[in-house]
Amino acid sequence: MKYIIRILFFIIIFQFQNCGNKDHPNYSKSTKDIDIKIDFLKESSLEFDFEFLDSINLEVPGNPPLTSIQDLVFSQNFFLLLDRKQGLLKFDNNGMFLFKIGEFGQGPDEYAMPYALHLDEKKNIVYVADWQKMVILT
Numbered sequence: 001m002k003y004i005i006r007i008l009f010f011i012i013i014f015q016f017q018n019c020g021n022k023d024h025p026n027y028s029k030s031t032k033d034i035d036i037k038i039d040f041l042k043e044s045s046l047e048f049d050f051e052f053l054d055s056i057n058l059e060v061p062g063n064p065p066l067t068s069i070q071d072l073v074f075s076q077n078f079f080l081l082l083d084r085k086q087g088l089l090k091f092d093n094n095g096m097f098l099f100k101i102g103e104f105g106q107g108p109d110e111y112a113m114p115y116a117l118h119l120d121e122k123k124n125i126v127y128v129a130d131w132q133k134m135v136i137l138t
Contacts, residue, residue, distance in 0.1 A: 056095040063097040064089060073119045073126075080126060082117050088128060101126065102137070111137055 058066060058081075068084040078098065081089045088101040088111070103110050113132035120127065128137045
């Protein structure tokens with residue numbers, strides 16, 4: 001019994017000693033926006049080796065506000081955008097919003113925390129991987 005009390009005493013002392021330890025780095029929980037101007041992408045630079053093809057403006061009246069884009073897939077005539085707050089959205093290739101696909105929720109055909117998309121154009125199916133429900137919805 002003496003040994004158990006001593007062991008518990010040392011464990012408790014060790015735990016309290018580590019409570020005030022502030023040697024770990026202070027990680028910020030906020031995100032930082034980085035603005036990249038389109039002119040920068042068009043400039044030729046030796047550091048970057050890419051070609052500017054086109055851009056699509058999604059900030060037009062009538063489009064839902066996008067806050068946190070999670071995934072994006074392109075098709076011949078449209079593209080699908082997965083936003084963490086808005087859900088799965090379908091746009092035409094000019095950037096005009098067409099409609100929302102599915103809803104947030106816990107139901108059988110609803111997604112809770114979607115994080116990845118796959119578009120099977122041959123079968124005309126969109127696969128949505130849901131992190132919270134651990135399923136793939138079609």
